[in-house]
Amino acid sequence: MNRTLLIIICVAAWALSCAQNPAMPGARPFRMGFTPWPYEFTAVAVERTYSFIAAHGDIISHHLDNGVPWDEMLTNGAFPAPVEKEIADRLSRKRSGQKIFLSLNPLELDRRNLAGYWNTATQMPLAGLWKSRSFSDSNVITAYINYCRKMIDRFQPDYMAYTIEANVGFSNTNDALFTNYLVLASNVYTTLKSAYPALPVMLTIVAADFNDGFEELKPLDEKLLQFSDFVAVSTYPYFDPDNAPQIADTARIKSGWLKEIAALAPAKPFAIAETGFIAETYDSLGLMIPANSKWQADYINLLYRELTDLNAVFAVWFVPQDYDKGSKQLASMGIPAYDYWRDTGLLDGTGTARPSLTVWDEWYRLPKSR
DSSP states (O other): OOHHHHHHHHHHHHHHHHHHSOOOOSOBSSEEEEOOOOSSSSHHHHHHHHHHHHHHOSEEEEEOOSOBOHHHHHTTOOOOHHHHHHHHHHHTTOOTTOEEEEEOOSBOTTSSSBOOBOSSSSSBOOOGGGGTOOTTOHHHHHHHHHHHHHHHHHHOOSEEEEESSTTSSOSSTTOHHHHHHHHHHHHHHHHHHHHOTTSOEEEEEESOOSSOOHHHHHHHHHHHGGGOSSEEEEEOTTOOTTSOSOOOOGGGSOTTTTHHHHTTSTTSOEEEEEEOOOSSOEEETTEEEOOOHHHHHHHHHHHHHHHHHTTOSEEEESOSBOOHHHHHHHHHTTOOOOGGGTTOOSBOTTSOBOHHHHHHHHHHTSOBOO
16 A cells, blocks of 8 residues: 555545544533432432432432322412422432422323322322313412422522423314413413513423424424423434334434424523433333444434534433333332333443443533533
């Protein structure tokens, strides 16, 4: 091989490497953090999870998809003792300088019906008149506004979502449940903005779900974003309803998948309310999604480069560590384990760091640009 040809090959290889691994930006505009979802439901696991969040993040997401203490909130009374304990436990672990993103939900886990009752357990079946009340019922609106205000006063959040994944459960903009939900959203948003004018108040939307992609959800999104200060997105792009068969490879993620959502309300700040990417193949319930730890690490780079372009405010990775042990605990109690998200941790089920944590920390060490 002559010298000139060797030089050409080396330069081409270097250029290809740079194209595949572009230089890190000099700063990140967004905060990075997690929810305190533990890998196991023990006191030790909870403490370790909070410690991990403090070491690797500057925002914590308190994602309370637990239902609502409807009876108590209708009269603006005190929280039930179990709810009060949950709040106190979370607040006792706040770290200095850590921003808080508080997410509440008037929707049930199906994202279509009224949330269950939160007292001695989460999402308990509704009783009495609550079973027949709609989102637009004045009692529901009053109780939910009281709940939101009490939670804001307790958590003192920097960002607040009053609905989680508001676009998932409704079939279209003519869905009667959606029409009723918009009445609730309008009242809650307007009241909270009046009471807390400096607090960013929002609802969150999914980028895609198991059935619908961006285009199908767009009409719902356009209606919903009227009642949101941010475009706050939930995205788990290892599943794409428009791109079968499913493979958790970042090369298959639609280019600009977040930019097209941000463009729905370009004047509003953008944030990732929750995200994750599996590092192990998912094979359950008739669905198989090949995955590996390299693709997960690649996803973090892809995500954060797009968020840098969007000048995003924050990004929340939902699961710090795989919850293999927690999944078994839930299954033993007959509780759905939601294993679809189980292997999205930056630590695997044994607590061993994945390559994604190295990539995460490279971004986390960047100075904040705002």
